[in-house]
Amino acid sequence: MNVKEHRSSEEKEDKESSLRVSRRGFLKGMATSAVAATMTSLPTPLLSEAEATPLPTGVREAVVRLNINDRIYRVKVKSHWTLLDVLRKEIGMTGTKKACDRGSCGACTVIVDGKAVYACSSLAIGMEGKKVLTVEGLRVGNELHPIQKAFSLHGGYQCGFCTSGQMMSAKALLDKNPKPTREEVRVALAGNLCRCAAYPKIIESVLSAAEKR
Amino acid sequence: MVIGKKVERVDAFERLVGEAKFASDIYLPGMLYAKMLRSPHPHAKVLGIDTTKAQILPGVKAILTPADVPDFAIHKREKPPTVVMPVLASTARYAGDEILAVAAVDEETAEQALELIRVNYQVLPFVLDAEEAVRPEAPKIYPEGNVIQEAADTVIRGDVEEGFKQADVILEEKYKTHLIQHTTMEPRVTVASWSGKKLTLWDSHKNPFRVRTEVARALNIKVNQVRILTPYIGGDFGDKAFVERQHIIAALLAKKTNRPVKLEFTREENFLGAHHRYPTTWYLKYGVKKDGTLTAIQVKLYADIGAYYHFDGAIASLEVPQRVYRCSNVKLEGYNVLTNKPEGGHMRCVGHPAGMFPQEVHMDRLAEKLGMDTLTFRLKNYARKEDGDQDRKFPYGSIGLEECARLGAERIGWEANWKKPGTSPGPVKRGLGVAFHSCRHGGISPPMSAVIKLDPDGTVELLSGLNDSGGWQKTTMAMIAAEELGLPYEAVAVTTGDTDVTTDTGPPGGSRGTTSAGIAVIAAARDAKNQLLEVAAELLKMKKESLEIKDGQIFVKGEERSVPYREILSKAPSPIVGRGSGKVPQNVLLHSFGAHFAEVAVDTRTGKVEILRLIASHDVGRVINRLGCENQIQGGAVMGIGYGLMERQFIDGRTGICLNPNMVDFKIPSILDVPLVEPIIVEPDDPYGPFGAKGVGEPPYSIPAPAIANAIYNAVGVRCNEIPINIRSILDGLEKGRG
Numbered sequence: 001m002n003v004k005e006h007r008s009s010e011e012k013e014d015k016e017s018s019l020r021v022s023r024r025g026f027l028k029g030m031a032t033s034a035v036a037a038t039m040t041s042l043p044t045p046l047l048s049e050a051e052a053t054p055l056p057t058g059v060r061e062a063v064v065r066l067n068i069n070d071r072i073y074r075v076k077v078k079s080h081w082t083l084l085d086v087l088r089k090e091i092g093m094t095g096t097k098k099a100c101d102r103g104s105c106g107a108c109t110v111i112v113d114g115k116a117v118y119a120c121s122s123l124a125i126g127m128e129g130k131k132v133l134t135v136e137g138l139r140v141g142n143e144l145h146p147i148q149k150a151f152s153l154h155g156g157y158q159c160g161f162c163t164s165g166q167m168m169s170a171k172a173l174l175d176k177n178p179k180p181t182r183e184e185v186r187v188a189l190a191g192n193l194c195r196c197a198a199y200p201k202i203i204e205s206v207l208s209a210a211e212k213r
Numbered sequence: 214m215v216i217g218k219k220v221e222r223v224d225a226f227e228r229l230v231g232e233a234k235f236a237s238d239i240y241l242p243g244m245l246y247a248k249m250l251r252s253p254h255p256h257a258k259v260l261g262i263d264t265t266k267a268q269i270l271p272g273v274k275a276i277l278t279p280a281d282v283p284d285f286a287i288h289k290r291e292k293p294p295t296v297v298m299p300v301l302a303s304t305a306r307y308a309g310d311e312i313l314a315v316a317a318v319d320e321e322t323a324e325q326a327l328e329l330i331r332v333n334y335q336v337l338p339f340v341l342d343a344e345e346a347v348r349p350e351a352p353k354i355y356p357e358g359n360v361i362q363e364a365a366d367t368v369i370r371g372d373v374e375e376g377f378k379q380a381d382v383i384l385e386e387k388y389k390t391h392l393i394q395h396t397t398m399e400p401r402v403t404v405a406s407w408s409g410k411k412l413t414l415w416d417s418h419k420n421p422f423r424v425r426t427e428v429a430r431a432l433n434i435k436v437n438q439v440r441i442l443t444p445y446i447g448g449d450f451g452d453k454a455f456v457e458r459q460h461i462i463a464a465l466l467a468k469k470t471n472r473p474v475k476l477e478f479t480r481e482e483n484f485l486g487a488h489h490r491y492p493t494t495w496y497l498k499y500g501v502k503k504d505g506t507l508t509a510i511q512v513k514l515y516a517d518i519g520a521y522y523h524f525d526g527a528i529a530s531l532e533v534p535q536r537v538y539r540c541s542n543v544k545l546e547g548y549n550v551l552t553n554k555p556e557g558g559h560m561r562c563v564g565h566p567a568g569m570f571p572q573e574v575h576m577d578r579l580a581e582k583l584g585m586d587t588l589t590f591r592l593k594n595y596a597r598k599e600d601g602d603q604d605r606k607f608p609y610g611s612i613g614l615e616e617c618a619r620l621g622a623e624r625i626g627w628e629a630n631w632k633k634p635g636t637s638p639g640p641v642k643r644g645l646g647v648a649f650h651s652c653r654h655g656g657i658s659p660p661m662s663a664v665i666k667l668d669p670d671g672t673v674e675l676l677s678g679l680n681d682s683g684g685w686q687k688t689t690m691a692m693i694a695a696e697e698l699g700l701p702y703e704a705v706a707v708t709t710g711d712t713d714v715t716t717d718t719g720p721p722g723g724s725r726g727t728t729s730a731g732i733a734v735i736a737a738a739r740d741a742k743n744q745l746l747e748v749a750a751e752l753l754k755m756k757k758e759s760l761e762i763k764d765g766q767i768f769v770k771g772e773e774r775s776v777p778y779r780e781i782l783s784k785a786p787s788p789i790v791g792r793g794s795g796k797v798p799q800n801v802l803l804h805s806f807g808a809h810f811a812e813v814a815v816d817t818r819t820g821k822v823e824i825l826r827l828i829a830s831h832d833v834g835r836v837i838n839r840l841g842c843e844n845q846i847q848g849g850a851v852m853g854i855g856y857g858l859m860e861r862q863f864i865d866g867r868t869g870i871c872l873n874p875n876m877v878d879f880k881i882p883s884i885l886d887v888p889l890v891e892p893i894i895v896e897p898d899d900p901y902g903p904f905g906a907k908g909v910g911e912p913p914y915s916i917p918a919p920a921i922a923n924a925i926y927n928a929v930g931v932r933c934n935e936i937p938i939n940i941r942s943i944l945d946g947l948e949k950g951r952g
Contacts, residue, residue, distance in 0.1 A: 088240075094234065095230070099398045104480075105876050135231035144230070148229040155685075155841070158684065159448040159449075161447030195397060195448050195852070196448060197882060198848055199847075203884070
């Protein structure tokens with residue numbers, strides 16, 4: 001039961017692969033875009049292994065133009081990749097968490113065109129032309145967004161893994177309903193599970209953020 | 214004084230802006246993704262593995278089978294019945310057991326590779342129920358049988374037969390609890406990367422030093438060639454405290470491929486391959502006198518620990534009947550029973566929650582039979598300070614149980630609102646219930662160590678081996694350091710989760726974090742202050758004895774004039790590094806106590822239970838980190854509600870496969886499911902803990918289930934002997950009552 005690395009098939013792939021993108025070529029493509037200035041603040045994107053298999057049936061590749069937190073990113077994606085995976089792996093924004101990858105917990109909640117959605121259940125290619133807001137887009141420089149500040153003051157988090165999702169759901173709520181009742185807060189965050197059960201303080205945090213608006 | 218205050222967390226900014234890197238957030242250049250192949254059968258011998266098709270799949274970089282891993286035991290019981298958990302299983306003992314691992318360029322390729330691998334299984338008969346597994350004719354999961362009874366699993370105190378003779382009322386009942394999972398929001402994950410001979414592992418784990426030791430041993434390398442990084446942990450609750458297969462596998466794959474390897478569990482895998490709270494079956498027989506004195510406690514317990522023997526689950530749960538209430542005649546028999554199910558392990562408060570449910574319901578029944586108020590009955594019988602744990606003859610260091618009960622009863626209006634069972638009017642009936650908690654978690658245990666660096670600008674670096682698993686541990690330690698040093702809380706930065714830089718102070722488990730690590734922090738602060746005084750004495754050309762430190766200033770004793778830390782530090786010739794450790798107090802028992810009061814509304818038409826209020830009253834010694842403490846009480850209590858009313862992993866009887874390994878069908882409490890839990894903090898001031906503190910991470914979890922079960926009985930006269938309680942339990946009970 002030895003593992004043999006078949007070099008010959010690897011070499012074959014290099015020639016065949018339509019996925020191989022050189023770093024220079026990738027960056028060149030980015031630099032010509034009008035938002036070249038934002039490149040300096042972009043974390044280094046992780047280039048996926050280009051030696052992977054030829055694309056499976058039905059899977060396409062495309063370069064999508066994503067608007068994340070008011071910045072434009074041009075990313076080469078496979079058609080079945082979720083927004084969550086692209087955010088975390090391709091763009092390097094790991095603030096949005098993967099806890100179930102099945103649309104059953106809410107940890108990956110982001111805001112798309114004003115609506116709270118699960119990034120694990122949204123296709124990256126479906127985000128073309130939409131405005132996506134993630135937790136990274138809340139802060140203003142070194143200042144916390146009022147919602148983040150409220151969570152900090154009231155202790156609305158414990159392990160912190162669900163927290164990005166909670167705050168995004170809170171923002172989506174408060175943008176539509178600036179003075180929610182306690183019950184309305186609970187309903188709005190019903191799709192954000194917290195195993196640490198920080199719920200009492202999460203509610204307090206959201207109500208406090210609402211009050212301060 | 215910062216002790217007892219509400220503060221923002223020491224790492225609030227990076228956590229809230231999404232920059233705190235959890236192990237699952239680690240992506241390294243060239244990183245490969247590993248996947249485990251899991252047995253579809255609950256019990257099967259692996260006769261052969263054919264990896265040829267997977268080996269040639271482009272993007273597959275390495276495959277590990279049981280033949281490719283060291284002969285290392287994740288854990289091992291050497292006396293009969295011998296039970297070993299190897300790094301990979303050659304005999305699968307539960308559906309989900311790990312047979313082999315693949316590393317590939319991405320997760321999809323790895324998963325595809327698994328599908329291309331052919332495993333030839335010899336399917337064996339399996340057993341899923343503990344009471345079946347103990348029978349001699351049951352399929353043997355291990356050659357020497359399915360039952361492990363350690364010496365400590367039989368507890369005899371006094372003479373139960375005599376005790377039953379003295380009793381006026383004897384009550385026998387059977388109780389059951391079921392299989393649940395921690396369901397940490399961050400699933401299990403390990404990233405392994407070698408640099409020359411040094412291995413670095415990122416993990417979502419609260420006990421990195423232990424992982425380091427075990428991984429070094431498994432790979433036959435030096436401990437100082439292994440670095441474990443665990444700075445942010447997405448939930449633990451006891452699942453992440455030991456060395457696991459994933460640590461060894463990831464390290465081996467990384468070595469083999471010479472690339473970083475990330476092994477991340479899917480949520481489904483987490484429900485199978487991580488640890489669980491083991492199911493229990495209890496037979497309780499208690500005897501009481503007319504005046505309410507307990508005369509005899511007899512218990513038989515089957516702890517269904519699953520496919521491997523992670524630890525003695527029986528004795529962990531038998532803590533409850535032998536400690537909480539005074540009784541001089543006790544006979545306990547515990548059995549750890551192996552079954553072909555996912556492995557049991559430690560989960561919040563370990564054995565206590567499974568034990569509290571049956572005992573607290575049983576006490577409620579006894580009180581009713583005696584015609585005594587159920588709260589009064591408990592208050593009469595709980596073990597007092599001088600009783601201690603009734604085994605070792607030491608007193609408790611402090612005990613605030615009576616005050617917890619008094620304040621909780623007052624808050625819920627026990628006197629005014631308690632009515633006879635089922636007498637509340639209308640189809641939706643209200644009821645009140647109570648449960649007491651006592652456990653030996655929350656105390657002080659080794660190892661204890663801390664390092665404090667004083668920086669030239671007057672700020673502080675605290676290096677602690679205690680990890681922040683979500684209980685605000687970093688913040689609590691920063692508060693303790695600030696208080697002892699006499700510096701502002703904002704001046705303290707805390708580094709945890711790096712075995713290269715911190716020293717072992719054990720995991721935040723058993724509710725020991727605040728106390729054990731806290732004591733070491735105080736010692737380190739004192740050491741730092743002492744060094745500071747020496748430096749000050751030399752600089753000021755005074756005797757050290759004539760100086761003292763107060764509020765961040767160095768004073769000449771008896772005088773007004775002082776010099777701030779910063780001034781001395783900026784002139785200190787060499788860095789000031791304080792270090793400290795601690796000792797376990799002798800001849801005293803450190804226990805945590807609490808009382809929960811629940812008010813429920815039960816709809817007799819639908820069987821639905823609504824929890825109107827849950828008062829969680831806890832003896833915490835002294836609260837240090839108020840927001841952290843409240844979070845633990847509220848969070849633990851809500852989690853405990855899940856244990857009582859919602860959570861259960863179902864294993865299909867015909868196939869041994871888990872039917873609900875996902876977060877839709879395994880229901881943990883959502884924000885809609887819980888009442889506002891009202892914490893009451895009781896502070897008897899423990900003489901041994903740092904600033905009087907005791908731990909509180911676990912106790913709040915252990916008693917909501919029985920408090921609610923007792924409240925349900927009070928509401929509708931239905932006794933639930935099994936958790937989770939559901940609509941069927943209520944409706945069946947109501948039907949039985951009518952008939």
